[in-house]
Amino acid sequence: MLLRHTPKEITERSAVVINPAKTCQPIGAMYAALGIQGCLPHSHGSQGCCAYHRSALTRHYKEPVSASTSSFTEGSSVFGGQANLLQAINNIFTVYNPEVIAVHTTCLSETIGDDLNQIFDKATKEGTIPKGKTVLGAPTPSYVGSHVTGFSNMVKAMANLAEPTGKKNGKVNVIPGWVEPSDMEEIKRLAKMVGADITLFPDTSGVLNGPLSGEYHMFPKGGVTVAELKGCGDAIGTLALGDWCSADAARLLDTKYKVPCRVLDIPYGLKATDRFIDALRTVAGTVVPEEVSYERGQLVDLISDMHQYFYHKKVAIYGDPDQVIAMTEFLVSIDMCPVHIVTGTPGKRFEKRIKELTKDSPFPVNVRHKGDMFLLHQWIKNEPVDLLIGNTYGKYIARDEDIPFIRWGFPILDRQGHQYFPTVGYKGGLRFLEKVLGALMDRMDRDAAEEKFELVY
Numbered sequence: 001m002l003l004r005h006t007p008k009e010i011t012e013r014s015a016v017v018i019n020p021a022k023t024c025q026p027i028g029a030m031y032a033a034l035g036i037q038g039c040l041p042h043s044h045g046s047q048g049c050c051a052y053h054r055s056a057l058t059r060h061y062k063e064p065v066s067a068s069t070s071s072f073t074e075g076s077s078v079f080g081g082q083a084n085l086l087q088a089i090n091n092i093f094t095v096y097n098p099e100v101i102a103v104h105t106t107c108l109s110e111t112i113g114d115d116l117n118q119i120f121d122k123a124t125k126e127g128t129i130p131k132g133k134t135v136l137g138a139p140t141p142s143y144v145g146s147h148v149t150g151f152s153n154m155v156k157a158m159a160n161l162a163e164p165t166g167k168k169n170g171k172v173n174v175i176p177g178w179v180e181p182s183d184m185e186e187i188k189r190l191a192k193m194v195g196a197d198i199t200l201f202p203d204t205s206g207v208l209n210g211p212l213s214g215e216y217h218m219f220p221k222g223g224v225t226v227a228e229l230k231g232c233g234d235a236i237g238t239l240a241l242g243d244w245c246s247a248d249a250a251r252l253l254d255t256k257y258k259v260p261c262r263v264l265d266i267p268y269g270l271k272a273t274d275r276f277i278d279a280l281r282t283v284a285g286t287v288v289p290e291e292v293s294y295e296r297g298q299l300v301d302l303i304s305d306m307h308q309y310f311y312h313k314k315v316a317i318y319g320d321p322d323q324v325i326a327m328t329e330f331l332v333s334i335d336m337c338p339v340h341i342v343t344g345t346p347g348k349r350f351e352k353r354i355k356e357l358t359k360d361s362p363f364p365v366n367v368r369h370k371g372d373m374f375l376l377h378q379w380i381k382n383e384p385v386d387l388l389i390g391n392t393y394g395k396y397i398a399r400d401e402d403i404p405f406i407r408w409g410f411p412i413l414d415r416q417g418h419q420y421f422p423t424v425g426y427k428g429g430l431r432f433l434e435k436v437l438g439a440l441m442d443r444m445d446r447d448a449a450e451e452k453f454e455l456v457y
């Protein structure tokens with residue numbers, strides 16, 4: 001009982017978070033930056049922040065994550081980090097020669113009040129940014145928001161690179177939100193099948209799930225290029241997958257460059273994937289081919305085969321708002337019952353959306369934004385569930401309460417391979433359902449009396 005001190009009785013707390021269901025902003029900014037081709041993320045703060053953010057990403061993606069730091073000392077903490085960042089930009093282009101440096105701030109540089117744009121202007125005037133190279137920046141103070149906010153801020157900075165020519169290029173911008181590199185690959189595959197020419201940004205596929213080739217490339221081939229980002233302002237439309245991670249960038253392109261945007265859910269499950277495919281088809285003016293309908297039919301078939309085992313099973317789920325909203329819809333659509341739902345990221349609209357999705361639930365539903373794992377555990381103690389879904393941190397609750405557990409979301413620190421398998425799209429839905437049923441039936445087998453231990457279900 002590792003969490004044996006978690007009491008069943010719930011006391012409302014306003015000033016303390018216990019076992020947060022989120023992490024800090026720069027991790028999201030760093031992940032998004034890795035989705036730009038030839039980009040070195042740069043942490044404008046102390047070395048400790050950068051080391052933590054890099055290791056968090058490395059532990060999840062099982063790939064080396066390179067990033068540089070302004071290496072604040074006591075002096076920069078008092079007088080500001082401008083000199084450090086100017087020196088860093090010079091050193092990075094001289095030593096590592098990336099195409100792009102994507103700078104994000106930290107708690108310390110934000111508290112001091114460092115102005116990234118003013119520092120970039122100075123670097124440009126001093127000639128430390130070589131011709132043809134790009135430096136962009138995002139504010140990511142970690143005392144507000146979460147890693148999700150940091151991701152969104154960096155994606156917005158990417159959209160800000162748009163340089164419209166005034167002539168539409170026929171492409172559709174797709175902002176995938178915080179999903180796995182394999183999900184980004186799957187979104188590109190689906191778009192290709194539908195015949196939509198898309199610019200996906202960020203795009204970490206090929207960066208954090210690339211092959212082992214025997215050669216080291218500090219900047220892998222994957223990622224959206226700066227030229228593609230510049231072309232975003234000429235697109236015929238933008239699809240933002242997820243309100244928290246992607247909508248700000250899409251709205252920026254809409255208001256600034258008149259690129260019409262639609263905010264959709266991450267395409268988890270049948271309904272959200274249908275909406276994504278339909279939106280792609282509509283914006284790109286194409287026709288959905290038979291191959292896509294075939295994949296859809298396979299998911300419908302699997303749902304109908306498995307439905308008897310899913311019916312009215314109670315689920316606790318936690319994670320990032322865009323992901324949890326889309327997954328809650330998927331679970332409800334197969335007649336499972338999410339009853340405890342938590343995100344650590346702020347945003348009251350999360351609770352509103354979840355309540356809408358679960359309004360016909362036969363069981364009472366607990367939902368909380370800015371919640372924590374401690375509260376989730378207490379809810380489970382009061383109303384046990386059949387399945388727990390979320391990142392690695394849930395393993396303590398799963399063990400103490402003896403609940404089947406599916407690792408999903410970020411971070412997954414204690415398992416391997418997740419970065420190679422998509423959850424989005426019809427194919428992703430197949431894989432996810434296989435995992436859910438596997439977890440439920442493993443438990444059935446484990447608990448079955450000998451006379452009820454079946455070979456065939």
Ligand code: SF4
Nearest residue numbers: 024049052106107142
């Ligand atoms: S919370 Fe702030 S100080 Fe701590 S690692 Fe994150 S950015 Fe650095």
